[in-house]
Amino acid sequence: MALLAGLRVPARSLLRAGARLRDAALGRWERAAGGGGDGARSFGSQRVLVEPDAATGVAVMKLWNPPVNSLSLDLLTELVISLEKLENEKTFRGIILTSDLPGIFSAGLDLTEMCGRNPAHYAEYWKALQELWLRLYQTHLVVIAAINGASPAGGCLLALSCDYRVLADNPKFIIGLNETLLGIVAPFWFKDTMINTIGHRATERALQLGLLFRPAEALQVGVVDQVVPEGQVQGAALSAMTQWLAIPDHARQLTKSMMRKATADRLLTQREADIQNFVSFLSRDSIQKALQVYLEKLRQKKG
């Protein structure tokens, strides 16, 4: 609870009120006189703010979907659109992906999109997630994750899909694919993305146990490439970007494609079957029950 003008107001209500205020101010993103150092203007959507710097060719992309940047259908769609827009601008060579919410990078898939909905909704949701992953994983741009908060499950997938990861050093900023803890199974392309980052054995252990790593462990296992003090994460990501952008684009891009194509193709060749799997898995009573219990636990955490 927070005290506001003598009234006891749940902190969450304040956050939501803040969210509404910010929604109302959205036009400012379009109008802003440029996060861009070279006259480039900030742009974005309701949940994704893009601050492009035409001088460096780097855009900072910030997630803003309160309270926890869960990957709702809307956020997934807006991310794909923002990414596509930057890919189509010849000026841009790199993206720093980060969060505009304190303490949270992304809470992963939005559990409310996966509970108590109909099969058509599950299919639409899963297709949107596939779309985002395929685009992010294969983009010709350099993408560096500046992970400034907790990053479980789908949040970890987002980070793993980038080219380089910098994590802020705070024991609350856990990262990992914890699906088994929810009684669900990380899809094969989540698993493949992690294997490509930390190897088979470390992934098997992390996935079976649903491990959520604290910064030092995440660095040790290779889930992230760098851990820096809080407050330095974006600067460190920009420094790393300089190194990545020093490489000739064509050589780096072809190498990225060579390294990632087989993994992406594996999903591309069975996209529809993967959607059907997800829908039938999620439609099971036992899975719905497990997710509802988990969501309820999250909601009661503060109570």
Ligand SMILES: CC/C=C\C/C=C/C(=O)SCCNC(=O)CCNC(=O)[C@H](O)C(C)(C)COP(=O)(O)OP(=O)(O)OC[C@H]1O[C@@H](n2cnc3c(N)ncnc32)[C@H](O)[C@@H]1OP(=O)(O)O
């Ligand atoms: C078939 C297989 C398919 C897919 C694979 C699945 C992948 C996934 O990504 S599943 C989602 C997994 N995510 C998690 O397990 C994270 C759950 N959340 C948390 O652990 C914490 O919320 C946090 C560490 C991310 C943040 O903690 P904190 O700051 O203390 O916030 P709260 O826990 O109090 O949460 C605030 C508010 O947000 C709701 N919420 C949290 N996570 C989600 C989510 N993933 N989807 C939807 N909603 C979420 C939480 O219930 C609270 O809601 P209320 O304000 O209504 O109480």
